[in-house]
Amino acid sequence: MSVVADRQQSQEVVGEAARRRTFAVISHPDAGKSTLTEALALHAAAITSAGAVHGKGERKGVTSDWMEMEQARGISITSAALRIDYGDCVLNLLDTPGHADFSEDTYRVLSAVDCAIMLLDSAKGLESQTLKLFEVCRARRVPVITFVNKWDRPGREPLELLDEVEQRIGLRPAPLNWPVGIAGDFRGLVDRATGRYTKLYRTPGGATRAVEEDIDPEQAGEVEGQEWVQATEELDLLGEIGAHFEEESFLAGESSPVLFGAALPNFGISSLLNTLVDLAPAPGDKPDAHGGARPVSAPFSGQVFKMQANMDKAHRDRMAFLRIASGRFDRGMVLTHGATGRPFATKYTQAVFGSERSTVEDAYPGDVIALVNANALSVGDTLYTGPKVEFPAIPSFAPEHFAVCRAKDASRYKQFQRGIAQLDAEGVVQVLSSEVRGEQAPVLAAVGPLxxxxxxxxxxxxxxxxxxLAHLDYTLARRTDATCAPAAHALSGAEVLKRRADGELLVLIHNKYRLRVIKRDNPDLVLEPLLAGGTEPDE
Structure with a gap:
């Protein structure tokens, strides 16, 4: 490629990267995350009708929930990647499991986004899983937009919710709009920057976009009466306490723009989409494993953050989700697999919209592409062109539940081995082994029992x-080394196993009280926390 052509391609990549917004939605279970995902896709005209988590009548289940278990139980088990064109921007929405038992998948996804939407239930506010995920965002310096959901249902006072956010997580809330009408009597939204009032009307079942009507602020008082008076008084109070949006503070993770709405009837979704486009950061230079940074204009590179098998039962394939860090991707280009140095062909690369697929011809930094038949790839692997690129490893979360796994039918042992190896590579569970238990009885380690x-x-x-499965009476795992492993294994209430994925030695311990005693009696024993975003069970 000539110097001129190379310069033109670099400019193209920078321009395309600036159009991208790659984000995830984080929340506690039942806060409405999958419903919000559908509402965002609906308002961006990516789909024509939204389905609630439990489909009603002829409405389908949520687009992002493609596994049979997800559709049957009405929960999100695995993350999904949705690409949505909105105006001149490309939104890459990484939907994540809401249930705490599948939070390790969420932690991996948060390594691939530039922004997060923190979804709060108007009645419950900040909940335990939301707090955990926010701490991961804080550790990874991912800026957070707050969306207060379910304002069409009875809930708490808006000022009370803002105070809770500030007091419990130290994030200064900066409301961009304000609800007219208390939770459960949602009339509309006031845009704080323009003073414009948008009255909202519900559509049957919330399956299509809500009808919005702009009303002059002077007329709003006549239409809404006392609810308008209360809203304006609260807006005046926000101005007096200085609750204004500051971009620098938001990008630094010190404050969060706040919006109100209701995902099920599609209230306030347009405001959220526009906020993402206007405020969420575009892909920037990605830190590498050696303290440097990979510019978006550099030759192609990307990192695998998720593995998923058998999304298409007809083909029994294995798919790697890769977030592009730099350069332009063109279908068919041959990449280098960082872990092995071997070439990796990309002829069948796809974009995934829930269970639907389409072939990717080209992609840019911030985009998420799915590499088909990726049997050689694992979570954290780097693919690139040109000189070698290495990105920081994606850490595993500390498991809290453990079970010995055995095949019911010894004649199916080869299938058993293949299945356990694949689920380990996908990150569905962590697989541990030891010479004492043998390969026929691996120990599965999970964040949650589901x-x-x-x-x-x-x-x-x-x-x-x-x-x-035979469940074990351990609740903690700590990292040790080969020197300390024999002594640790001899301890009462502890056991040493090797993690298959990376060969690290883990000490399983009954509980935090036993851990304290072990540390007290064995001060020289190596027992390091398994960190993921700075979260660990209390010791």
């Missing part, structure tokens, strides 16, 4: 290798 249900279901359905 992960074991996923493993049991997939082993039976996909690999025809039904399993039985």
């Amino acid at each position: 992960q074991f249900d996923v493993v049991t279901d997939r082993m039976a359905q996909e690999f025809n290798a039904p399993i039985e």
